[in-house]
Amino acid sequence: MLAYDFKWSILWADPYGSWMLEGIWVTIKLGVICWFIALFLGTLIGTLRVTPWKLSRLFATGYTELFRDIPLLVQLFFWYFAAPRILPHSWEMYLYRGIPNSEFWIVVVGLSLYTSSRIAEHIRAGMQSISDDQYNAALSTGFTQFQTYRYVIIPYAIRLVIPPLTTECLTVFKNTSLAMTVAVLETTFMSQQIEAYTFHGIEATTGACVVYMIITLTVVMIMGLVEKRLAVPGLITRR
Amino acid sequence: MIEIKNVSKWFGDFRVLENVSETIEKGQVVVICGPSGAGKSMLCKCLNGLEPFQEGDIVVDGISLADPSTDLIKLRQKMGMVFQRFELYPHMKILENITIAPIKVKKMSQADAEKKAFELLERVGIPEQAKKYPGNLSGGQQQRVAIARALAMEPEIMLFDEPTSALDPEMIKEVLDVMINLAKSGMTMVVVTHEMGFAREVADEIIFMEKGSIVERGTDVSFFKNPKSERTKEFLDKILLV
Ligand SMILES: Nc1ncnc2c1ncn2[C@@H]1O[C@H](COP(=O)(O)OP(=O)(O)OP(=O)(O)O)[C@@H](O)[C@H]1O
Ligand SMILES: [Mg+2]
Numbered sequence: 001m002l003a004y005d006f007k008w009s010i011l012w013a014d015p016y017g018s019w020m021l022e023g024i025w026v027t028i029k030l031g032v033i034c035w036f037i038a039l040f041l042g043t044l045i046g047t048l049r050v051t052p053w054k055l056s057r058l059f060a061t062g063y064t065e066l067f068r069d070i071p072l073l074v075q076l077f078f079w080y081f082a083a084p085r086i087l088p089h090s091w092e093m094y095l096y097r098g099i100p101n102s103e104f105w106i107v108v109v110g111l112s113l114y115t116s117s118r119i120a121e122h123i124r125a126g127m128q129s130i131s132d133d134q135y136n137a138a139l140s141t142g143f144t145q146f147q148t149y150r151y152v153i154i155p156y157a158i159r160l161v162i163p164p165l166t167t168e169c170l171t172v173f174k175n176t177s178l179a180m181t182v183a184v185l186e187t188t189f190m191s192q193q194i195e196a197y198t199f200h201g202i203e204a205t206t207g208a209c210v211v212y213m214i215i216t217l218t219v220v221m222i223m224g225l226v227e228k229r230l231a232v233p234g235l236i237t238r239r
Numbered sequence: 240m241i242e243i244k245n246v247s248k249w250f251g252d253f254r255v256l257e258n259v260s261e262t263i264e265k266g267q268v269v270v271i272c273g274p275s276g277a278g279k280s281m282l283c284k285c286l287n288g289l290e291p292f293q294e295g296d297i298v299v300d301g302i303s304l305a306d307p308s309t310d311l312i313k314l315r316q317k318m319g320m321v322f323q324r325f326e327l328y329p330h331m332k333i334l335e336n337i338t339i340a341p342i343k344v345k346k347m348s349q350a351d352a353e354k355k356a357f358e359l360l361e362r363v364g365i366p367e368q369a370k371k372y373p374g375n376l377s378g379g380q381q382q383r384v385a386i387a388r389a390l391a392m393e394p395e396i397m398l399f400d401e402p403t404s405a406l407d408p409e410m411i412k413e414v415l416d417v418m419i420n421l422a423k424s425g426m427t428m429v430v431v432t433h434e435m436g437f438a439r440e441v442a443d444e445i446i447f448m449e450k451g452s453i454v455e456r457g458t459d460v461s462f463f464k465n466p467k468s469e470r471t472k473e474f475l476d477k478i479l480l481v
Contacts, residue, residue, distance in 0.1 A: 140318070142315050143312075151339060152328050159330055235374065
Protein backbone atom coordinates (compact mmCIF):
# COMPACT_ATOMS: atom_id res chain seq x y z
CA MET A 1 0.00 0.00 0.00
CA LEU A 2 2.44 2.46 -1.28
CA ALA A 3 1.40 6.05 -1.36
CA TYR A 4 -2.27 5.52 -0.77
CA ASP A 5 -3.87 8.81 -1.44
CA PHE A 6 -6.30 9.43 1.42
CA LYS A 7 -9.27 11.45 0.38
CA TRP A 8 -11.68 11.63 3.29
CA SER A 9 -13.75 14.21 1.50
CA ILE A 10 -15.37 11.46 -0.58
CA LEU A 11 -17.51 10.82 2.49
CA TRP A 12 -19.29 14.11 2.11
CA ALA A 13 -18.53 15.13 -1.49
CA ASP A 14 -21.44 15.20 -3.92
CA PRO A 15 -23.09 12.75 -4.57
CA TYR A 16 -21.44 10.35 -2.09
CA GLY A 17 -22.35 12.39 0.97
CA SER A 18 -26.03 12.15 0.23
CA TRP A 19 -25.69 8.41 -0.49
CA MET A 20 -24.16 8.00 2.94
CA LEU A 21 -26.93 10.02 4.58
CA GLU A 22 -29.61 7.98 2.80
CA GLY A 23 -27.88 4.83 3.97
CA ILE A 24 -27.76 6.00 7.56
CA TRP A 25 -31.43 6.93 7.46
CA VAL A 26 -32.37 3.46 6.16
CA THR A 27 -30.23 1.79 8.84
CA ILE A 28 -31.92 3.77 11.59
CA LYS A 29 -35.42 3.16 10.20
CA LEU A 30 -34.76 -0.54 9.81
CA GLY A 31 -33.26 -0.88 13.30
CA VAL A 32 -35.99 1.06 15.06
CA ILE A 33 -38.88 -0.68 13.29
CA CYS A 34 -37.40 -4.15 13.82
CA TRP A 35 -36.60 -3.41 17.46
CA PHE A 36 -40.14 -2.45 18.39
CA ILE A 37 -41.75 -5.31 16.48
CA ALA A 38 -39.25 -7.77 17.99
CA LEU A 39 -39.77 -6.41 21.50
CA PHE A 40 -43.51 -6.82 21.20
CA LEU A 41 -43.39 -10.29 19.65
CA GLY A 42 -40.57 -11.42 21.94
CA THR A 43 -42.45 -10.39 25.06
CA LEU A 44 -45.55 -12.16 23.81
CA ILE A 45 -43.75 -15.37 22.86
CA GLY A 46 -41.60 -15.36 26.01
CA THR A 47 -44.76 -15.03 28.09
CA LEU A 48 -46.50 -17.84 26.23
CA ARG A 49 -43.55 -20.07 27.06
CA VAL A 50 -44.24 -19.89 30.79
CA THR A 51 -48.05 -19.88 30.78
CA PRO A 52 -49.86 -22.87 32.30
CA TRP A 53 -51.33 -23.93 28.92
CA LYS A 54 -49.50 -26.71 27.14
CA LEU A 55 -50.53 -25.75 23.62
CA SER A 56 -49.33 -22.18 23.90
CA ARG A 57 -46.06 -23.35 25.42
CA LEU A 58 -45.59 -25.80 22.57
CA PHE A 59 -46.26 -23.12 19.97
CA ALA A 60 -43.90 -20.64 21.63
CA THR A 61 -41.14 -23.20 21.97
CA GLY A 62 -41.44 -24.11 18.30
CA TYR A 63 -41.38 -20.46 17.30
CA THR A 64 -38.32 -19.71 19.40
CA GLU A 65 -36.32 -22.68 18.17
CA LEU A 66 -37.27 -22.13 14.54
CA PHE A 67 -36.16 -18.51 14.37
CA ARG A 68 -33.24 -18.78 16.77
CA ASP A 69 -31.51 -21.80 15.31
CA ILE A 70 -31.15 -20.78 11.65
CA PRO A 71 -28.47 -18.24 10.73
CA LEU A 72 -29.94 -14.81 10.16
CA LEU A 73 -28.41 -14.51 6.70
CA VAL A 74 -30.06 -17.75 5.62
CA GLN A 75 -33.37 -16.54 7.02
CA LEU A 76 -33.09 -13.31 5.06
CA PHE A 77 -32.35 -15.26 1.90
CA PHE A 78 -35.35 -17.45 2.61
CA TRP A 79 -37.68 -14.49 3.00
CA TYR A 80 -36.21 -12.79 -0.03
CA PHE A 81 -35.69 -15.61 -2.52
CA ALA A 82 -37.88 -18.48 -1.37
CA ALA A 83 -40.92 -17.20 0.50
CA PRO A 84 -42.31 -15.00 -2.32
CA ARG A 85 -42.17 -18.01 -4.69
CA ILE A 86 -44.51 -19.93 -2.44
CA LEU A 87 -47.11 -17.18 -2.75
CA PRO A 88 -49.67 -17.23 -5.59
CA HIS A 89 -48.16 -15.64 -8.69
CA SER A 90 -50.29 -12.47 -8.53
CA TRP A 91 -49.24 -11.86 -4.92
CA GLU A 92 -45.63 -12.36 -5.80
CA MET A 93 -45.94 -9.78 -8.60
CA TYR A 94 -47.68 -7.39 -6.23
CA LEU A 95 -44.92 -7.83 -3.69
CA TYR A 96 -42.22 -6.92 -6.19
CA ARG A 97 -44.07 -4.29 -8.21
CA GLY A 98 -46.82 -2.95 -5.97
CA ILE A 99 -44.89 -2.39 -2.75
CA PRO A 100 -42.16 0.19 -3.04
CA ASN A 101 -39.03 -1.01 -1.22
CA SER A 102 -40.36 -4.53 -0.91
CA GLU A 103 -36.83 -5.70 0.00
CA PHE A 104 -36.85 -3.33 2.98
CA TRP A 105 -40.04 -4.88 4.33
CA ILE A 106 -38.78 -8.38 3.67
CA VAL A 107 -35.79 -7.62 5.90
CA VAL A 108 -38.15 -6.16 8.51
CA VAL A 109 -39.94 -9.51 8.60
CA GLY A 110 -36.76 -11.59 8.78
CA LEU A 111 -34.85 -9.48 11.26
CA SER A 112 -37.87 -8.92 13.54
CA LEU A 113 -38.71 -12.61 13.75
CA TYR A 114 -35.11 -13.59 14.38
CA THR A 115 -34.62 -10.94 17.07
CA SER A 116 -37.97 -11.66 18.71
CA SER A 117 -36.96 -15.28 19.29
CA ARG A 118 -33.87 -14.10 21.15
CA ILE A 119 -35.83 -11.54 23.17
CA ALA A 120 -38.38 -14.24 24.02
CA GLU A 121 -35.63 -16.27 25.66
CA HIS A 122 -34.54 -13.35 27.83
CA ILE A 123 -38.11 -12.58 28.85
CA ARG A 124 -38.70 -16.24 29.68
CA ALA A 125 -35.58 -16.34 31.85
CA GLY A 126 -36.74 -13.21 33.66
CA MET A 127 -40.16 -14.66 34.31
CA GLN A 128 -38.81 -17.92 35.56
CA SER A 129 -36.75 -16.10 38.15
CA ILE A 130 -39.93 -14.61 39.64
CA SER A 131 -41.21 -16.68 42.55
CA ASP A 132 -44.39 -18.74 42.29
CA ASP A 133 -45.80 -16.88 45.24
CA GLN A 134 -45.52 -13.59 43.36
CA TYR A 135 -47.91 -15.06 40.77
CA ASN A 136 -50.06 -16.41 43.60
CA ALA A 137 -50.11 -13.06 45.36
CA ALA A 138 -51.39 -11.34 42.23
CA LEU A 139 -53.97 -14.06 41.57
CA SER A 140 -55.10 -13.97 45.19
CA THR A 141 -56.17 -10.34 44.82
CA GLY A 142 -58.62 -11.42 42.12
CA PHE A 143 -56.51 -10.77 39.03
CA THR A 144 -57.08 -12.97 36.01
CA GLN A 145 -54.08 -14.74 34.50
CA PHE A 146 -53.97 -12.04 31.83
CA GLN A 147 -54.02 -9.22 34.39
CA THR A 148 -51.35 -10.98 36.44
CA TYR A 149 -49.01 -11.00 33.46
CA ARG A 150 -50.03 -7.57 32.24
CA TYR A 151 -49.65 -5.64 35.50
CA VAL A 152 -47.21 -7.67 37.55
CA ILE A 153 -45.15 -10.33 35.81
CA ILE A 154 -44.24 -8.68 32.49
CA PRO A 155 -43.27 -5.26 33.94
CA TYR A 156 -41.27 -7.04 36.63
CA ALA A 157 -39.56 -9.41 34.17
CA ILE A 158 -38.63 -6.63 31.74
CA ARG A 159 -36.87 -4.76 34.52
CA LEU A 160 -34.96 -7.89 35.41
CA VAL A 161 -33.70 -8.39 31.86
CA ILE A 162 -32.88 -4.87 30.73
CA PRO A 163 -29.12 -5.53 30.53
CA PRO A 164 -29.47 -8.40 28.03
CA LEU A 165 -32.16 -6.43 26.19
CA THR A 166 -29.67 -3.59 25.70
CA THR A 167 -27.34 -6.06 24.03
CA GLU A 168 -30.17 -7.29 21.80
CA CYS A 169 -30.98 -3.74 20.81
CA LEU A 170 -27.37 -3.15 19.75
CA THR A 171 -27.43 -6.42 17.84
CA VAL A 172 -30.50 -5.39 15.86
CA PHE A 173 -28.77 -2.26 14.61
CA LYS A 174 -25.62 -4.17 13.76
CA ASN A 175 -27.58 -6.91 12.03
CA THR A 176 -29.29 -4.40 9.74
CA SER A 177 -26.02 -4.45 7.77
CA LEU A 178 -26.97 -7.91 6.45
CA ALA A 179 -29.80 -6.22 4.57
CA MET A 180 -27.25 -5.17 1.95
CA THR A 181 -27.20 -8.77 0.75
CA VAL A 182 -30.76 -8.38 -0.48
CA ALA A 183 -30.10 -4.95 -1.97
CA VAL A 184 -31.45 -2.72 0.75
CA LEU A 185 -29.62 0.58 0.37
CA GLU A 186 -28.48 0.94 3.96
CA THR A 187 -25.19 2.19 5.39
CA THR A 188 -23.04 -0.82 4.54
CA PHE A 189 -24.44 -1.06 1.03
CA MET A 190 -23.82 2.63 0.44
CA SER A 191 -20.26 2.52 1.74
CA GLN A 192 -19.55 -0.41 -0.58
CA GLN A 193 -21.06 1.52 -3.45
CA ILE A 194 -18.91 4.56 -2.69
CA GLU A 195 -15.91 2.26 -2.65
CA ALA A 196 -16.87 0.88 -6.05
CA TYR A 197 -17.19 4.33 -7.57
CA THR A 198 -14.17 5.99 -5.98
CA PHE A 199 -11.77 3.13 -5.17
CA HIS A 200 -11.43 4.73 -1.76
CA GLY A 201 -12.28 1.63 0.25
CA ILE A 202 -10.45 2.63 3.40
CA GLU A 203 -12.33 5.87 3.77
CA ALA A 204 -15.68 4.35 2.82
CA THR A 205 -15.51 1.45 5.26
CA THR A 206 -14.02 3.58 8.00
CA GLY A 207 -16.93 5.94 7.48
CA ALA A 208 -19.35 3.03 7.92
CA CYS A 209 -17.55 1.94 11.10
CA VAL A 210 -17.88 5.41 12.56
CA VAL A 211 -21.58 5.54 11.66
CA TYR A 212 -22.26 2.23 13.42
CA MET A 213 -20.26 3.33 16.45
CA ILE A 214 -22.31 6.50 16.74
CA ILE A 215 -25.60 4.64 16.33
CA THR A 216 -24.74 1.95 18.87
CA LEU A 217 -23.37 4.41 21.40
CA THR A 218 -26.61 6.34 21.10
CA VAL A 219 -28.56 3.13 21.69
CA VAL A 220 -26.47 2.41 24.79
CA MET A 221 -27.20 5.90 26.04
CA ILE A 222 -30.93 5.66 25.42
CA MET A 223 -31.16 2.22 27.01
CA GLY A 224 -29.23 3.60 29.99
CA LEU A 225 -31.84 6.31 30.38
CA VAL A 226 -34.65 3.76 30.07
CA GLU A 227 -32.98 1.59 32.69
CA LYS A 228 -32.68 4.55 35.02
CA ARG A 229 -36.32 5.45 34.45
CA LEU A 230 -37.43 1.91 35.21
CA ALA A 231 -35.00 1.27 38.05
CA VAL A 232 -36.73 0.52 41.32
CA PRO A 233 -35.20 -0.04 44.74
CA GLY A 234 -34.46 -3.63 45.53
CA LEU A 235 -34.14 -4.68 41.91
CA ILE A 236 -31.06 -4.34 39.75
CA THR A 237 -29.76 -0.83 40.10
CA ARG A 238 -27.51 1.04 37.75
CA ARG A 239 -24.26 2.20 39.23
CA MET B 240 -68.18 -20.01 56.20
CA ILE B 241 -65.48 -22.49 55.11
CA GLU B 242 -66.06 -26.19 55.04
CA ILE B 243 -63.19 -28.49 54.14
CA LYS B 244 -64.45 -32.00 53.49
CA ASN B 245 -62.03 -34.91 53.22
CA VAL B 246 -59.60 -33.12 50.96
CA SER B 247 -56.73 -35.15 49.54
CA LYS B 248 -54.06 -34.05 47.12
CA TRP B 249 -51.23 -35.92 45.44
CA PHE B 250 -48.16 -35.02 43.47
CA GLY B 251 -47.67 -38.27 41.59
CA ASP B 252 -47.43 -40.91 44.31
CA PHE B 253 -46.67 -38.38 46.99
CA ARG B 254 -49.61 -37.43 49.12
CA VAL B 255 -49.44 -33.79 50.26
CA LEU B 256 -52.89 -33.65 51.87
CA GLU B 257 -54.68 -36.60 53.34
CA ASN B 258 -58.34 -36.51 54.25
CA VAL B 259 -58.25 -33.03 55.68
CA SER B 260 -61.56 -31.93 57.17
CA GLU B 261 -62.31 -28.73 59.02
CA THR B 262 -65.16 -26.32 59.53
CA ILE B 263 -64.53 -22.65 60.09
CA GLU B 264 -67.34 -20.37 61.20
CA LYS B 265 -67.65 -16.72 60.35
CA GLY B 266 -65.44 -14.62 62.60
CA GLN B 267 -63.36 -17.56 63.77
CA VAL B 268 -59.58 -17.57 63.86
CA VAL B 269 -57.96 -20.91 63.12
CA VAL B 270 -54.24 -21.37 63.63
CA ILE B 271 -52.42 -24.11 61.75
CA CYS B 272 -49.03 -25.30 62.91
CA GLY B 273 -46.83 -28.28 62.18
CA PRO B 274 -43.39 -29.21 60.94
CA SER B 275 -41.94 -28.20 57.58
CA GLY B 276 -43.43 -30.13 54.69
CA ALA B 277 -46.63 -30.91 56.60
CA GLY B 278 -48.75 -29.39 53.83
CA LYS B 279 -49.77 -26.19 55.59
CA SER B 280 -49.00 -23.92 52.66
CA MET B 281 -50.64 -26.37 50.29
CA LEU B 282 -53.85 -26.28 52.31
CA CYS B 283 -53.88 -22.46 52.17
CA LYS B 284 -53.37 -22.50 48.41
CA CYS B 285 -56.14 -25.06 48.00
CA LEU B 286 -58.47 -22.84 50.03
CA ASN B 287 -57.81 -19.97 47.65
CA GLY B 288 -58.13 -22.07 44.51
CA LEU B 289 -54.46 -21.57 43.69
CA GLU B 290 -53.84 -25.32 43.76
CA PRO B 291 -56.28 -27.99 42.66
CA PHE B 292 -56.98 -31.08 44.77
CA GLN B 293 -58.01 -34.52 43.64
CA GLU B 294 -60.47 -35.65 46.28
CA GLY B 295 -62.99 -34.12 48.63
CA ASP B 296 -64.39 -30.62 48.49
CA ILE B 297 -63.92 -27.19 49.95
CA VAL B 298 -67.03 -25.06 50.22
CA VAL B 299 -66.62 -21.35 50.84
CA ASP B 300 -69.81 -19.42 51.48
CA GLY B 301 -71.77 -22.05 49.58
CA ILE B 302 -69.34 -22.08 46.63
CA SER B 303 -67.79 -25.48 45.90
CA LEU B 304 -64.16 -25.43 44.83
CA ALA B 305 -64.31 -28.99 43.50
CA ASP B 306 -66.90 -27.84 40.97
CA PRO B 307 -64.96 -27.07 37.78
CA SER B 308 -67.48 -24.40 36.79
CA THR B 309 -66.72 -22.33 39.88
CA ASP B 310 -65.47 -18.85 39.08
CA LEU B 311 -62.16 -18.79 40.93
CA ILE B 312 -61.70 -15.09 40.26
CA LYS B 313 -64.91 -14.34 42.15
CA LEU B 314 -63.97 -16.73 44.91
CA ARG B 315 -60.56 -15.16 45.43
CA GLN B 316 -62.15 -11.77 45.88
CA LYS B 317 -63.74 -13.11 49.04
CA MET B 318 -60.33 -14.10 50.38
CA GLY B 319 -57.20 -12.12 50.98
CA MET B 320 -53.88 -13.87 51.26
CA VAL B 321 -50.62 -12.91 52.91
CA PHE B 322 -47.38 -14.73 52.11
CA GLN B 323 -44.22 -15.51 53.97
CA ARG B 324 -42.05 -13.38 51.68
CA PHE B 325 -44.54 -10.47 51.37
CA GLU B 326 -44.65 -10.68 47.56
CA LEU B 327 -45.33 -6.99 47.03
CA TYR B 328 -44.99 -5.83 43.43
CA PRO B 329 -41.47 -4.37 43.45
CA HIS B 330 -42.01 -2.02 40.50
CA MET B 331 -45.01 -0.28 42.01
CA LYS B 332 -45.09 2.24 44.81
CA ILE B 333 -46.80 1.20 48.03
CA LEU B 334 -49.96 3.13 47.17
CA GLU B 335 -50.18 1.45 43.76
CA ASN B 336 -49.56 -1.97 45.27
CA ILE B 337 -52.71 -1.46 47.30
CA THR B 338 -54.90 0.29 44.74
CA ILE B 339 -54.21 -1.76 41.63
CA ALA B 340 -56.54 -4.66 42.39
CA PRO B 341 -59.50 -2.50 43.48
CA ILE B 342 -59.05 -0.38 40.35
CA LYS B 343 -58.52 -3.19 37.85
CA VAL B 344 -60.69 -5.89 39.38
CA LYS B 345 -63.45 -3.97 41.15
CA LYS B 346 -63.34 -1.04 38.70
CA MET B 347 -63.12 1.36 41.61
CA SER B 348 -62.16 4.93 40.70
CA GLN B 349 -58.57 5.89 41.38
CA ALA B 350 -59.60 8.54 43.90
CA ASP B 351 -61.77 6.14 45.87
CA ALA B 352 -59.13 3.44 45.77
CA GLU B 353 -56.48 5.83 47.05
CA LYS B 354 -58.71 7.10 49.81
CA LYS B 355 -59.32 3.53 50.88
CA ALA B 356 -55.60 2.72 50.61
CA PHE B 357 -54.70 5.58 52.94
CA GLU B 358 -57.26 4.39 55.46
CA LEU B 359 -55.74 0.94 55.34
CA LEU B 360 -52.19 2.25 55.64
CA GLU B 361 -53.36 4.24 58.63
CA ARG B 362 -54.81 1.06 60.07
CA VAL B 363 -51.55 -0.87 59.68
CA GLY B 364 -49.61 2.11 60.99
CA ILE B 365 -47.53 3.29 58.03
CA PRO B 366 -49.38 6.03 56.10
CA GLU B 367 -46.10 7.91 55.61
CA GLN B 368 -44.70 5.13 53.37
CA ALA B 369 -47.31 5.47 50.60
CA LYS B 370 -44.98 7.05 48.04
CA LYS B 371 -42.06 4.66 48.51
CA TYR B 372 -41.18 1.45 46.72
CA PRO B 373 -41.33 -1.89 48.54
CA GLY B 374 -37.54 -2.18 48.31
CA ASN B 375 -37.21 0.84 50.58
CA LEU B 376 -39.28 -0.62 53.40
CA SER B 377 -38.28 -2.94 56.22
CA GLY B 378 -39.64 -6.47 56.21
CA GLY B 379 -42.18 -5.68 58.89
CA GLN B 380 -43.42 -2.67 56.98
CA GLN B 381 -43.63 -4.66 53.76
CA GLN B 382 -45.68 -7.34 55.44
CA ARG B 383 -48.06 -4.72 56.81
CA VAL B 384 -48.45 -3.33 53.29
CA ALA B 385 -49.17 -6.85 52.09
CA ILE B 386 -51.95 -7.09 54.67
CA ALA B 387 -53.33 -3.72 53.56
CA ARG B 388 -53.18 -4.85 49.93
CA ALA B 389 -55.22 -7.95 50.75
CA LEU B 390 -57.71 -5.95 52.82
CA ALA B 391 -58.22 -3.45 49.99
CA MET B 392 -60.38 -6.00 48.20
CA GLU B 393 -62.62 -6.10 51.29
CA PRO B 394 -62.35 -9.86 51.75
CA GLU B 395 -64.49 -11.82 54.17
CA ILE B 396 -61.68 -14.24 54.92
CA MET B 397 -57.94 -13.68 55.37
CA LEU B 398 -55.36 -16.40 54.84
CA PHE B 399 -51.88 -15.99 56.32
CA ASP B 400 -49.06 -18.35 55.39
CA GLU B 401 -46.27 -17.93 57.95
CA PRO B 402 -46.54 -14.14 57.83
CA THR B 403 -43.80 -13.53 60.38
CA SER B 404 -41.28 -16.27 59.74
CA ALA B 405 -39.17 -14.20 57.35
CA LEU B 406 -38.98 -11.31 59.81
CA ASP B 407 -36.43 -10.23 62.35
CA PRO B 408 -37.67 -10.65 65.92
CA GLU B 409 -38.19 -6.94 66.52
CA MET B 410 -40.51 -6.70 63.52
CA ILE B 411 -42.63 -9.71 64.35
CA LYS B 412 -44.60 -7.87 66.96
CA GLU B 413 -45.65 -5.00 64.68
CA VAL B 414 -47.11 -7.49 62.23
CA LEU B 415 -48.74 -9.63 64.90
CA ASP B 416 -50.35 -6.53 66.45
CA VAL B 417 -52.01 -5.74 63.13
CA MET B 418 -53.21 -9.33 62.86
CA ILE B 419 -54.53 -9.36 66.42
CA ASN B 420 -56.51 -6.19 65.76
CA LEU B 421 -57.87 -7.74 62.62
CA ALA B 422 -58.92 -10.85 64.52
CA LYS B 423 -60.60 -8.78 67.20
CA SER B 424 -62.49 -6.81 64.58
CA GLY B 425 -64.25 -10.03 63.65
CA MET B 426 -62.37 -11.12 60.52
CA THR B 427 -62.47 -14.80 59.68
CA MET B 428 -58.85 -15.89 59.62
CA VAL B 429 -56.78 -18.95 58.77
CA VAL B 430 -53.25 -18.44 60.00
CA VAL B 431 -50.29 -20.74 59.48
CA THR B 432 -47.87 -19.72 62.20
CA HIS B 433 -45.70 -20.94 65.01
CA GLU B 434 -46.28 -17.80 67.06
CA MET B 435 -48.02 -19.48 69.96
CA GLY B 436 -48.48 -16.18 71.77
CA PHE B 437 -50.68 -15.08 68.90
CA ALA B 438 -52.52 -18.41 68.98
CA ARG B 439 -53.19 -18.09 72.70
CA GLU B 440 -54.51 -14.59 72.35
CA VAL B 441 -56.90 -14.88 69.43
CA ALA B 442 -57.22 -18.44 68.13
CA ASP B 443 -60.56 -20.17 68.44
CA GLU B 444 -59.03 -23.39 67.27
CA ILE B 445 -55.52 -24.68 66.77
CA ILE B 446 -54.71 -27.43 64.32
CA PHE B 447 -51.55 -29.48 64.26
CA MET B 448 -50.68 -30.97 60.87
CA GLU B 449 -48.14 -33.59 60.00
CA LYS B 450 -47.47 -35.41 56.72
CA GLY B 451 -50.52 -33.95 55.07
CA SER B 452 -53.09 -34.72 57.71
CA ILE B 453 -54.51 -33.10 60.79
CA VAL B 454 -53.22 -35.08 63.75
CA GLU B 455 -54.57 -32.91 66.52
CA ARG B 456 -56.97 -30.08 67.03
CA GLY B 457 -58.21 -28.18 70.01
CA THR B 458 -59.25 -24.87 71.45
CA ASP B 459 -56.24 -23.01 72.72
CA VAL B 460 -56.58 -24.19 76.30
CA SER B 461 -57.03 -27.86 75.53
CA PHE B 462 -54.38 -27.76 72.84
CA PHE B 463 -51.63 -26.42 75.06
CA LYS B 464 -52.62 -27.99 78.39
CA ASN B 465 -53.10 -31.57 77.38
CA PRO B 466 -52.19 -32.46 73.82
CA LYS B 467 -53.41 -35.92 73.01
CA SER B 468 -50.59 -37.17 70.84
CA GLU B 469 -46.99 -37.56 71.83
CA ARG B 470 -45.93 -35.94 68.54
CA THR B 471 -47.87 -32.75 69.29
CA LYS B 472 -46.35 -32.57 72.75
CA GLU B 473 -42.85 -32.92 71.33
CA PHE B 474 -43.49 -30.26 68.72
CA LEU B 475 -45.03 -27.85 71.20
CA ASP B 476 -42.12 -28.32 73.60
CA LYS B 477 -39.77 -27.44 70.80
CA ILE B 478 -41.50 -24.31 69.56
CA LEU B 479 -42.53 -23.04 72.98
CA LEU B 480 -38.95 -23.26 74.16
CA VAL B 481 -37.69 -20.85 71.53
N1 LIG C 1 -45.07 -28.85 42.97
C1 LIG C 1 -44.80 -29.81 43.86
N2 LIG C 1 -44.47 -31.05 43.44
C2 LIG C 1 -44.19 -32.02 44.33
N3 LIG C 1 -44.22 -31.87 45.66
C3 LIG C 1 -44.55 -30.65 46.13
C4 LIG C 1 -44.85 -29.57 45.27
N4 LIG C 1 -45.15 -28.50 46.04
C5 LIG C 1 -45.02 -28.91 47.31
N5 LIG C 1 -44.66 -30.19 47.39
C6 LIG C 1 -44.47 -30.97 48.60
O1 LIG C 1 -45.63 -30.88 49.37
C7 LIG C 1 -45.30 -30.95 50.74
C8 LIG C 1 -46.08 -29.91 51.50
O2 LIG C 1 -45.57 -28.64 51.16
P1 LIG C 1 -46.00 -27.33 51.92
O3 LIG C 1 -45.30 -26.21 51.25
O4 LIG C 1 -47.46 -27.26 51.99
O5 LIG C 1 -45.40 -27.55 53.35
P2 LIG C 1 -45.49 -26.61 54.60
O6 LIG C 1 -46.23 -27.32 55.64
O7 LIG C 1 -46.01 -25.30 54.18
O8 LIG C 1 -43.98 -26.49 55.06
P3 LIG C 1 -43.11 -25.19 55.41
O9 LIG C 1 -43.25 -25.01 56.89
O10 LIG C 1 -41.72 -25.60 55.04
O11 LIG C 1 -43.62 -24.05 54.63
C9 LIG C 1 -43.81 -30.83 50.86
O12 LIG C 1 -43.29 -32.09 51.19
C10 LIG C 1 -43.38 -30.40 49.49
O13 LIG C 1 -42.14 -30.96 49.19
MG1 LIG D 1 -45.20 -23.37 53.97
